[in-house]
Amino acid sequence: MMIKLNNKLIALGASIVASALLTTSAFAAQSKTEAAPAGMYKATKNALDGGVTYKREKGSYTAYRVNEQSTKGVNFGRAPTPNELKAWDADIMPDGTGLPEGSGTVEEGEALYDKDCAVCHGEFGAGGKGYPTLTGGSIESLKNQRTCPGKDAPNRTIGSYWPQASTLIWYIRDAMPYAHPKSYTPNQMYAMTAYLLAENGVKIDGEDIEELNKDNFKKIVMPNRDGFYPNVDGPKGVENVKAFYKNPKNFGAITGTRCMTNCGKEPVAKIANEITAVVPAYSTVRDLPKEDASKGAASSPAAKEYEKSCAVCHKTDAMGAPAVGAKAAWAKAMEKGMEKVNHNAINGIGGMPPKGGATNLGDDEVKDIVKYMVESSK
Template sequence: MMKLNNKLIAIAASTLLATTVFAAEGKVAPLPKNIYNAKKDALDGGVTYKREKGSYTAYRVNDQSTKGVSFGRAPTANELKAWDADIMPDGTGLPVGSGTADDGESLYDKDCAVCHGEFGAGGKGYPTLTGGSLESLTNQRTCPGKDAPNRTIGSYWPKASTLIWYIRDAMPYAHPKSYSPDQMYAMTAYLLRENGVQIDGKDIEELNQDNFKKIVMPNEKGFYPNIDGPKGVENVRAFYKNPKNFGAVGTRCMSNCGKETVVKIGNEITAVVPAYSTLRDLPKVEAKGAVSEAQKLYEKSCAVCHKTDAMGAPAVGDKGAWAKVMGKGIDKVNHNAINGVGGMPPKGGAMDLSDAQIKDIVKFMVESSK
């Protein structure tokens, strides 16, 4: 990457130098004729333009030789193996291991429920992982009385390989890449089971690198065009050649526009929860007992890590953990909260909070843990 950046810097510098010299000497070449002579060969059915005679349409480009710019060395076989770590729908890249859905449930309760809710039902600001309806994906706002599309693992994701791949590389929060292959399979098995996904008509009890390839997701055929395989690019080109595939009634309009048929929404969905709204006001919070401002800020910005000890942070309510923290003295605790300590970024990442607000949150957590 550094080699590439050096190349870009070198090219940019040479472009600036060339432009300066041409301008100083008054030798800027005239733009070629037909600079907007486009070819309809873009992947999405649009157009591209030629780069010729030092120009790309009305923009100058650097056509100087890049000879002598270092591209670095070729990667070794082991380096390529380390980078080529994706998990593909055909099973390529799956780790060797095995895990049960029951073990995955225990792991989920420990690491995931704090964000995604019990049984994957959804948490504050984090995606809902279970439930949803395959039928809802076709709902539009022209269907009164119907819910908007509900996209979850079971109702939307076309390939299970995406799930285990994401779990491996990005989960659990604050400790990504910490799961063993067995834990990865266990977590995937649990989430698929909660979504009603089966293998050979039976609920998933255990997953491994062999039976994983038998998984057929409910929405596997719900995406088009087919972008997989050697014909993927041609499939996309063919799809975009027909405007009706993406909702257009007539042909694409690039000139003399305004005569095309316009389809207007006849009935808008009104039974969506929460209802569609263009208001930007925050919803009113009903008072449920005395809730301090510090507690509200804690729930919004700090609870994701401090609600349990799953993230490695002292959990609010854990007297022993906070007694140990307070052994450093309140001044040091406030200093660490404001400036960051260990894996915790300054202010826990909530940089919009003032130092005084952070101190109030710390006071709330300490008092709630006595």
């Protein structure tokens, strides 16, 4: 089950919370001598999850005092201008609202992916160190629990899990590539989206995707479009969520009875298919795996720490950092002298944070890594 909160709902919720904070300020727990009489709380079944909320009365919200000071004279600001609303309302929706003008081919997207994305997400989106796998998987695997003999764990990728292609192009536009978000042109956005959809076997009208644009994008039907419930889109989205949660059978209670006390008496649905045999097998062992020198394992502490903390930006020049192995780039950097290069690595420079974000490293460890990168680039 997935609940989507778009910008408009978030803004509405924020305004409600702000008003509530201004009118109620901080809650202070009542002392035992001030406790409200039992039964005075009047419950209202209007919570989003089907539960209850309570009315504020007699200066209290259940067992908590509320601030009843006047908010007269509070300034809530001004109404936004049309241009301000237009700049804020920049989401890309499933119906095509917000899609830019432009086009891009799968071939163009593949070149972009190899340049900007493969270092993190692996070749063809097959997965990288610590970054999501983007391709492969199956919808059928989503039904698997993690202790079901002979079955893989759920594999959530773009093709097997994401219900709307609009989410993909929107995410690419606002958050990718790493370290340079919002740098893609509309044509590049379409190209990257086309490539990732093609690698996931997504088709348009039964035909392989070769090029994406504003018109044919709206025809995309993702394989798992109908795999989410309740339906949170449209004007009845909130009501659909409320209705779903009001029925406890939807989340495991067999008899449909809510339970807050003596819950052991309420039978709960058991997992039907639990996964126990997965590859690699689940383990609670905390030891690091043994290194296999035949697979090119890093041979020194500095090399290992480089792979762990620095390679994401320095493996290629896609992030704007000098790539390890790029002789010219490092020769130019070294014109400042090793002392200055070490100083920048430790204290940060430009878009690079201090120690590349690996603040657990000591200064000497950072210097060793810099020396390793320099020596590897001669």
